[in-house]
Amino acid sequence: MAWLQFSSLGHAMREHGVWAYGVVNLVHILGVASLFGSVLVLDLRLLGFRRTIPLRDISGPTVPIAATGFTVAALSGACLLATRATEYIGNPFIYIKFPAIGLGILNVIALNLLPAWKQHKLRDLSSREQFQLTVFGGLSLFCWLTAISAGRLIGYW
């Protein structure tokens, strides 16, 4: 945390005026909104909502928006953290938020290795495969909701 705070990124965040933090925070929230908005639509479909809409029609547009939103949130989040990183030490919500993000990413990696996900654009899935995707969708919702809730609460500690 000390290394991050005294890195050139930390200095730049503190030296660019009072608006720098606010603007980067806005970018962070736009990234989070893009990530969670698209993940929510995809995960609800994986959980069985709107089964009449083919999964590939939902995964096609939502996955790239989620990936872009995550990248924006991670880059802007690093800038926010660097501003006064040492002050977050001991804040319990960072110990909830970052493991939740890590678990969310592991869930995405595992999903991408799953034959049901790899083939969902090519063929109809069996009910067992659909159930597997339901589990991943539920875990994903849990991880990202936890990350958002803990992220919001960090500032109130």
Ligand code: HEM
């Ligand atoms: C991956 C790298 C990320 C880092 C380093 C990071 C870091 C931060 C920091 C330092 C804050 C400001 C906390 C404060 O003092 O109030 C923040 C706010 C927040 N973060 Fe992140 N974040 C990251 C990703 C995410 C992701 C993926 C999500 C959502 C899934 C998220 C959700 C939030 C929310 C909701 C807030 C509160 C913003 C506000 O109330 O204005 N963050 N983040």
